[in-house]
Amino acid sequence: MTNTNDFPLSIEKYVQQCIYCGYCSVCPTYKEIGWESNHPRGILKQIEKYINEDTSREEQKTLFQAVFDCTLCGACQNICLSDIPIIDIWIQMRKEAFDKGLWKQELVQVTEFVKTTHNIYGLEPEDRLKWTEYVNINLNRRVKKNKPVLFFFGCQASYSGKMMKIAESAVKVLRKAKVDFTVLGEDEWCCGSPIFLGGGFDLGKSLAKHNLEEIKKLGIKTLVTACSGCYRTFKNVYPNILGEEWNIEVLHFSELISKLIKEGKIEFKKELSEKITYKDPCELVRHTGVIQAPRDVILNIKNVRYEELISNKENALCCGGGGLLKINNRPLVEQVNDRLMDEIAYSEADIVVNNCPLCLDTISLGVKKKNLNVEVIDMTELVARAMGIKEKEEDKD
Amino acid sequence: MEDIKKAFEIANKTKIPLIPRAGATSGHGGTLVYKKGIIVDLTKLNRIIDIELMDQSVTVEPAVTFHDLEKALTMQSLALCSYPSSIYSGTIGGWIAQGGEGIGSLKYGSIIDLLLGLEVVLPNGSVKYYTEKEDFEMFVGAQGTTGIITKIKMKFRFDIPLKHIAFTFDNFTDMLKGLSRCREVEPFSVWFLNKHKVDYLNKTLGYILPSRHLVIVSKEISYDEEEKEFREKIYKIVREEKGQLISDYYIQGIWKARFKIFSILKEMDNYILGEVSIPLDYGAAYIENLPKKIDRKILIEGTMVSFSTVSIILNLVLKTDQSKIKQYKKFLKVYKWILKAIKIGGFPSATGLWFGGYYHTIYGKEREEKLLKFKKEVDKNNICNPDKVWSPKVKQLPLISLKTAIKIIGGLF
Secondary structure, eight states, rough: OOOOGOOSSHHHHHHHHOHHHHHHHHHHHHHHHHEEEEEEEHHHHHHHHHHHSSOOHHHHHHHHHHHOOOOOOOOOHHHHHTTTHHHOOOOOHHHHHTTOOSSOOOHHHHHHHHHHEEEEEEOOOOTTTHHHTTTTOGGGGTTTTOOEEEEOHHHHHHHHHGGGHHHHHHHHHHHHHOOOOOOOOOGOOOOOOHHHTTTOOOHHHHHHHHHHHHHHTOOOOOEESSSSSHHHHHIIIIHHHHHGGGEEEEEEHHHHHHHHHHHTTTOOOOOOSSEEEEEEOOOHHTTTTHHHHHHHHHTTTTEEEOOOSSSSSSGGOOOOOOHHHHHOHHHHHHHHHHHHHHHHOOOOOOOTSSSHHHHHHHHHHHHTTTTOOEEEEEHHHHHHHHTTTTTOOOOOO | OOHHHHHHHHHHHOOOOOEEEOOOSSSSSSTSSSSSEEEEOTTOOOOEEEEEETTTTEEEETTBBBHHHHHHHHHTEEOOSOOOOOHHHHHHHHHHHTTTOOBBBHHOOHHEEEEEEEEEEEEEEEOOEEHHHHTTTTTSTTSSSSEEEEEEEOEEEOOEEEEEEEEEEHHHHHHHHHHHTTTGGGSSSEEEEOHHHHHHHHHOOOOOOOOEEEEEEEEOOOOHHHHHHHHHHHHHHHHHTTOOOOOOOGGGTTGGGGGSSGGGGOSSSSEEEEEEEEEHHHHHHHHHHHOOOOOSOOOEEEEEEEEEEEEEEEEEOTTTOOOOOHHHHHHHHHHHHHHHHHHHTEEEEEETTTTTTOOHHHHHHHHHHHHHHHHHHHHHHBBSSSSSOOOOOOOOTTBBHHHHHHHHHHHHO
């Protein structure tokens, strides 16, 4: 039994607020698992018992498994009639799981990687810009310079071969738009997103402090990122963790592009004939409310053929990849993803545009599994194409 | 299905009750357990089996939510005929069990009118597939007391877009007169909020609705001429019944918010909810007398479920400093006021836990007798969700029923 004072959130108050309407049955993982113990309403009931009564090891295992079998997509919180901060409660419980030694080995491993190498893959910190060599981009003149704008790549775009295209396209677009930006190079540390999602606040805070320090040194005013996980962390978590010290404007790549289009600084020269649909990443649409900017960008493409997915904007389906579910329950990711694939297939789109590396990976896997004839690309790549930036364009900085 | 048959076999042998459950929205207490037993969680029976365009039917398992079915239908340019306001969690099987009437019932009828087939595992272990309305009556509104539904075949509609027109009234008498004439426009739904509820919505959810009784009429519209005709007819009714048309601007978003209207409950420290259906003819006197009898402002939201009946949700906000006894007294007053509706030809929206013993007021005595006979035939040991539909005996005073006990206690206040 845990003393409720141990929880920074007043969890006890919130669990009593539940009116058991069951609206949270929209939860994508509950839909697959089907047991009340995985229903957000059922998890709240288990937490209430955990706080107020003695619970057996078996009951605790069921509870903690349930809070980790969650993509943290926020569909439940978005629809909750009682406005219960479900995501924050789950994260709090994940921290509790850590304190009790109930984290999965894989999660402990990722945390260890981040602690020692400052990236989620455990790769060398000095290799953060290694990708530039593969695509013949020279960023030397932009590493750690005093500039108004910082482009934050994130671990996935920096290290994963599958996501490298995001980093490459973003850099090319920003250069072409003449954005005066810098990058942190090996001093770009993981934003802490997976750590915070797991409830590891202490390590998360140290990462946040480092990133803030680097940003302050360079006099940066605006931070831009194409990763929705990083964006949510900078936008929602850093102000809570760092307080007033964090006075940096945070923009998602699609918000910046939308702004530049409005200011006439970007022009989409190329017409794209493919039918396009857009999958809202949960971290943008429900966690941070970025809904219109990506649509503004897409709709600015000449003669664009655009169609929304059936579930869109606040009601967008989760791809299954978020909330550390890939680490905690990989088969469940695929099950959740299948529902999204049905909607993508129904849209008959040629291109699914996304705004999150994690979604990009999960959707690509789903498309491959279902053998769908659809290309999955990130917003950065779409913008590069619409601006007429060639794949092997000469590197000019 | 084999699991359910097995469960009934064990229940009959051990005389332990089985209580079916899926969405468990708790609205009327149909899934609440009165006697200790085994909960049969049907949540995993959530497949949409088939959408058949030729005979305009969809076959689903009972735990499919209306929200999921709506999405599947939308993919084929189809839509739900009628559905509950708890669309996100309400399941098709659950709505059958509680005898659902809701949004769209005005045009397409209640759930029984939509049914084409029902597969049920009866408490005696046999599996039946019913296709006739008189057989459906043994399950619709029966709160899962006569068997566990395993498959449902029901109608859908083509997805014709809805147009909404809103107007306001200064008093309930005029408003209900206006509602009684809505038949003239063949609406899909008629939804209304009383002034207190409108004020509360404005205050808590930031709407800018005029502070009067508000009505929103929705109709399926296929082409411009049809919309023009709809608007002209409504304008005429509203003018003649002393109403005031309001700009579409005011109701932007409110139609979408119809599923989240209960979110205002979070603003209330304590509240009482009740739902009752009343005849339109007596509705005005009934509603206008409510606050005087209960001496508090009552928030009312209603839907026309037929051209002669409105279903209303009464929401009484309690003072935070009130003692528990005073709160129970208020509860009993609201309860009594719902019973008063029966005297004017109304009825509770479902029997659930609190209105056991009032089945006949909803469906008539003849149907109740048929249901009782059927129940005795198929559930000799009374193990299928016992103590629902018919009022249970009070545990501490087994000589009297819960229905009588509440009446006696209510009479004291």
